[in-house]
Amino acid sequence: MLTKLKAGFKEQWRAFKKFISDEDNSKWVVPIVAVLMGFLLGIFIMLITGRDPLDIFRALLRATAGIDVSFIGTGKKIFNARYVGEFLVFSMPVILTGLSVAFAFRTGLFNIGAEGQLMMGSFGAVMIGILLDLPLIIHLPLVVFTGALFGGLWGFVPGFLKAKFNVHEVVVTIMMNYAALFTTNYLYKQLPGSDNIRTVDVAPTASFASEFLSDLTNNSRFHWGFIVVILAVVAFWLIIDKTIFGFELKSAGFNKHASKYAGMKVERNIILSMVISGAFAGLAGVLLxxxxxxxxxxxxxxxxxxxxxxxxxxxxxxxxxGSVFAGLLFGGLKAAQPLMQARGIPRDIADIIIASIVLFVAMQTGIKHFLGRFKVKEEE
Amino acid sequence: METLYSMLTLALIFSTPIIITSIGGLFSERSGVVNIALEGLMMFGAFAGATVTVMLEPSFAGGFNWAPWIGLVVGSLTGALVSIIHAYLSVNLNADQVISGTGINLLAAGVTVYLAQIIFGQQRTDTFQRGFIKSTFPGLSEIPFIGDIFFTNIYSTVFVALILVVVAWFVIYKTAFGLRLRSTGENPHASDSMGINVAKMRYIGVILSGAFAGLGGAIMVLTQDTQYTVGSIHGTGFIALAALIFGRWKPFGLLFAGLFFGFSQILSLYSVDIPLISGLPLEFFNALPYVLTVVALVLFSSQAVGPKAAGEPYDKGKR
Structure with missing residues (x-):
């Protein structure tokens, strides 16, 4: 019996080793390893600075599932739906900026400008939301469209410069982030009723806020914006995987010259890709x-x-x-930050974990090399 | 006239961290490694510099305050140490240099504030009592015009920046090391075939960039702030990157770009008093360096400026 179990375990271990060392799976395995290593590093830092690393996971559990383990057995209510709602509020914009960056990546472009495109999107939405007075059925879609448009315009500039002048999009998008920060700060203050910190509230017809959803989640800020996120995810998938246009975009990402030789309009596609990428980030701004x-x-x-x-x-x-899952992970970490701080652990541990996950993803050659060691020799 | 002099002096002070960090970027990019982590490296340097200054100041209470100077050294070393991560990822693991840089920028905000909470129990360092003190040089300040700008009410760190520009120029253009560094950034394969150790040159380039960025960050916090907060650097590392591009990857080019960007920041403080530009909003001057850099990139785009191999991992087998 025991030997049989042992043999079964050995078989499982073999299959596991085979799975993680397979090149075809590396697209999934490498990020998972990077996430695990990020958390390990976070735990390590907590330990050497004398904090209880389990607090990260207690805070995460409470911030995402709404369950407070310390209340078990005390008679207090263990589950609080409010945390679930806030968790989604934190996750939704990050999913959208994730889609934005991912979309550009597919075309071989690195969009570091999601930050600025998001700010422009926010401004576009607020502007329409404050200045216009329309029925909800027109107003809200117009708000969303304007936000996406403003984000798209901010993505157009680096796309256009890349296509026409071969200027590297990384530097342009970095600079555009700051240009967006100062431009929107100036423009917000020009809107009627604004002070130096904020504008007036947008019209109720221009808002995603919902009493129903808020009640459902025990007074969280959860709002109808989740529909936008679902639509955006579907749109991303449709464009990239189901259209010829998406194929051309990916093709330009793999080999620009070959695509051009095959008669594709590479320049136009670069511009469009950055515009769409910017629009996704703009939507994140709308939701915020x-x-x-x-x-x-x-x-x-x-x-x-x-x-x-x-x-x-x-x-x-x-x-x-993948962006949805990763967005939920990072949204959860962000949502857990205030809870960490309340427990006396510096909230910044969450930022450290996120940053080290990025660095570990950048190390994917190293990770692949390491995983390659688990390669099982095929028996003849 | 008084206002103009003090404006120009202040412009020099604001330009100092931009110029020094930009020199760091120059070494890194000339060796062929793009470094967008300058911002994060500045934050590490600033945090270390401020922390050391806060802790050592009491022991120099009586005599000359060496604390900020020690802070600069520690800040610089910290920047250099952190930049090894970027070097390892870029050189050994052929990582995407932009992703690696982004990771370090994100890491900087997290680690510095985390450590501040551990060391000081708050999300910033304690305030330092004196930091650097502005000085007026007797004799030199009597020189008309130059004395008023360069030697009146100024931090000595400004001279550090000016000297470092000359040193950087000499090292990059007049030494064998500089030639090797440049050739590694232009054509690593040819350099390799001539017996230059590409990996070593890139390590040196990146670590120098970390040391300079750390120094720039420490100078910034110790001359323009009273403590380190997560907002102490507020994009100056990216302005340094802009200055590097605007200065066409040349030491004196980035000096003038840095001075110009520093001046445009000062203009925003003084613009109310200057009739011609008093109507322009503060944000206009803040955004100016970034917008001008995009314009400059377009203007330079037809010419080959900047190191050719920057941003590409060196792959021996590739032709």
């Missing part, structure tokens, strides 16, 4: 502006949601569904 906050904010600096999108896209293997 008319979903989470319902007013425009004058920001002292970048909030980092666009940069987190880079992490999401990389961990998600630049796919739509």
């Amino acid at each position: 502006a008319v979903g989470t906050f319902n007013y425009g904010r004058v920001l002292p600096g970048a909030e980092g949601i666009g940069f987190d999108g880079i992490a999401v896209a990389l961990v998600g293997g630049t796919t739509a569904i």
Whole structure:
């Protein structure tokens, strides 16, 4: 019996080793290894600085599932739906910026500008939300469209410069982030009723906020924006995997010259790819502006949601569904930050974990090499 | 006239961290490694510099305050140490240099504030009592014009920046090491065939960039701030990157770009008093360096400027 079990285990272990060392699976295995290593590093840092690493996971469990383990046996309510709602509020924009960066990656472009495109999207949404007075059925879609458009325009510039002048999109998008920060800060203050910190609230007809969803999740800020996220995920998948246009985009990502030789309009595709990428980031801005906050904010600096999108896209293997899972992971870490701080652990441990996951993803050659050691020799 | 002099002096002070960090970027990119982690490396340097200054200041209470100077050294070393991560990923693992740089930028915000919470129990360092003190040089400050700008109410760190530009120029253009560094960034295969150790040159380039960025960050926090916070650097590392590009990857080019960007930051403080530009919003001056850099990139795009192999991992087998 025992030997049989042992043999069964050995077989399982063999299959596992074979799975993780297979090149075809590396798209999934490498990000998972990177995430595990990121958490390990976080635990290590907690230990050497004298904190209890289990607190990370307690905070994560409470922030995502709404379950507080310390309440077990005390008679207090263990489950609080509010945390689940806030978890989704944190995750949705990050999923969208993840889609944004992932979309550009597919065309071989590196969009570090999601941060700025997001700010422009927020501004577009707030502007329409404050200045216009329309029935909900027109107003809200117009708000969403304007936000996507503004984000898309901010993506157009680096795309156009890349296509026409061969200027590297990384540097341009970095510069455009700061240009967006200062431009939106100026423009917010020009809107009627704004002070130096924020604008007035957007019209109720321009908002995703919902009493129903809020009640459902015990007064969280959860809002209808989740429909936008679902549509965006489907749109990403449709464009990339189901259309000729998507094929051309991916083709340009693999080999620009071959695509050109095959008669594809590579320049046009680069521009369009950046516009669509920018539009996804713009939608993230819309969700923040008319979903989470319902007013425009004058920001002292970048909030980092666009940069987190880079992490999401990389961990998600630049796919739509991968971005959803990675977005939920990072959204959960962000949502857990206040709970960590309340427990006396520096909230920044979550940022350290996210950053080290990015670095570990960048080390994928090393990880692949390491996984290659598990390769099982085929027996003849 | 008084206002103009103090404006120019202040511009020099604001330019100092930009120029020094930009020199760091120059070494890294000339060796063929793109370094967008300058911002994060500055944050590491600034945090280390501020922490050391806060801790050592009491022991120099009586005499000359060496604490900020020691802070600069430690800040610089910290930057160099962290940049080894970027070097290892870029050189040994052929990682995407932009992803690696982004990771370090994200890491900087997390680690510095985490450590501040561990060391000081708050999300920033304690305030330092004195930091650097502005000084007026007797004699030299009497020189008309030059004395008013360069030797009146100025930090000595400004001279550090100016000297380092000359040193960088000499090292890059007048020494064998500089020639090797440049050739590694232009054509690593040809350099390799001439017996240059590409990996070693790139390691040196990246670590130098970390040392300079750390120094720049430490100078910034110790001259323009009273403590380190997560907002202390607020994009200056990216302005340094912009200055590097605007200065066409040349030491004196980045010096003037850095001075110009520093000046545009100062203009935003003084613009209310200057009739011609008083109507322009503060944000206009803040955004100016970034917008100008995009314009410069377009203008330079037809010419081959910048190291050819920058950003590409060196693959021996590739032709």
